[in-house]
Amino acid sequence: MLLSTSSKKVATPKAEKTQSKNASDSKETSFYEKLDELLVHDNAPDVKLVNKGQYKDAFDLLEDAEACQLTPMLIGPPGVGKTLLARTFASSRGRDFEWITMDEATKPSHFVGAFDPGETLKRGFVKEAFMPGALTKMMVLGGLFLANELNRATEFTQNTFLEPLEERSIMLPRLGRVKAKDSFFLICAANPGDMAGTHRLSEALRDRIKVWINLDYPSRAVELEIIHANIPQCKLSKDYMDLTYELIEATRKSREVERPASIRSGIAIAKITALQENRAGAAFGIADFKKIAKMVLVGGIKARPGYEPESIIAKIVSSVVKG
Ligand SMILES: Nc1ncnc2c1ncn2[C@@H]1O[C@H](COP(=O)(O)OP(=O)(O)OP(=O)(O)O)[C@@H](O)[C@H]1O
Ligand SMILES: [Mg+2]
The missing domain is CATH 3.40.50.300 (P-loop containing nucleotide triphosphate hydrolases)
Incomplete structure (x- = not known):
């Protein structure tokens, strides 16, 4: 292959060095600028506590x-x-x-x-x-x-x-x-x-x-309020909100579950459901909700020895979510 002899400037080793130094400087600068911007100066939590019950x-x-x-x-x-x-x-x-x-x-x-x-x-x-x-x-x-x-x-x-x-x-x-x-x-x-x-x-x-x-799992009303407070930018229909709570609650009642679903799992199910429901509109259905619930709960519970989390979750989801 012939080397091009066009008028393109060939970078001298010195120029290359300077260029790459400038590039790394600008990367460093932008990293430190970003870091300054993102540094947290107080320890206040981002989430507002639902201070009830x-x-x-x-x-x-x-x-x-x-x-x-x-x-x-x-x-x-x-x-x-x-x-x-x-x-x-x-x-x-x-x-x-x-x-x-x-x-x-x-x-x-x-x-x-x-x-x-x-x-x-x-x-x-x-x-x-x-x-x-x-x-x-x-x-x-x-x-x-x-x-x-x-x-x-x-x-x-x-x-x-x-x-x-x-x-x-x-x-x-x-x-x-x-x-x-x-x-x-x-x-x-x-x-x-x-x-x-x-x-x-x-x-x-x-x-x-x-x-x-x-502190134990909160009452239904307080937990629903907590889920709402943690998904402020998403709108979730009441039916899915209720189903989310009922699923979480069922894991807490199951004898096959050692560590049931936490408030965090409820928040995650509600967030993803709201996102998909808002995107898909009427096309979003109960089957989609079931998929989301299973996906979140598989890591959100710990089964008692001798039980499979997947089968416990499948049982809970089909008993709570009809259709
Ligand atoms: N009363 C509440 N008001 C608003 N959000 C809440 C409330 N309780 C729990 N949450 C939500 O649940 C999340 C988990 O809470 P937190 O991290 O305080 O639990 P924890 O008991 O410290 O859990 P761990 O034992 O895993 O450390 C919070 O980040 C928040 O999003
Ligand atoms: Mg903690």
Whole structure:
């Protein structure tokens, strides 16, 4: 093949280098510009809490616990609204707020803090070289801290909360003991202890938590309102809304189901149904709704040992959705 000798400028290696540097610069610039735009500067949740029924009672109890400087624990199955409630409560206080969701790998240094190796090499173990974790920050600033899914952490990690709970203080390595500002408020949340992946809450911790707030699946009226609140831009006809709730409820009553469908599953079914119904109009039918329900529920429930999720779902869908 002949090389073209047209007037096209042949890029010199230097020019190529400059071009590719500019291209990568502009990519970097646009990434950092976008990042600045998207950085979240407050911790308020996007979803508005439906503060009715059990949520209103729980919200009031959080207020009482805070007034008495007692640490509350929100307990309930997945997706029942524990995190949303705690975040809504925190943002209603107008103070600093941080949270951390725990698991097996969470170590105390993740929320207490640690010395920055580079700074420590330069300056030694001075307070300026200490990078405070979220818990330490909230204790010092008098904000709120949510220890989310606390019973997924190991007992070793859970026990780091004993001192903040009992004494409202924390021991920072090499710096000493710090007393929390008066307005510091710790909220804990966890799934019930018998769920897979959870540890027992340490006995020592249990004994120091005095406000136990149980959240369960909400009443029909409140759950329907929650589904509405979570699909604000979509319109779903009442019949499909009712069917969505009845399906979710049936998974909660089934003896073959170990972990039933959460509020999240109801929201997902309602969202996709609304989208497809609005797009297809009269062509959207009950068979389409069944397909959506099966697709969402297959990952949304956990069957008891010895049962197949697909066959449980097929049974539930055909008993609830006629036609
Ligand atoms: N009272 C409510 N008002 C509005 N939306 C709610 C409410 N309760 C639950 N939701 C919806 O359900 C979703 C799940 O809630 P959330 O994440 O708070 O549950 P959770 O109990 O913390 O679950 P997990 O145990 O899995 O962490 C929320 O993001 C929200 O969309
Ligand atoms: Mg949660």
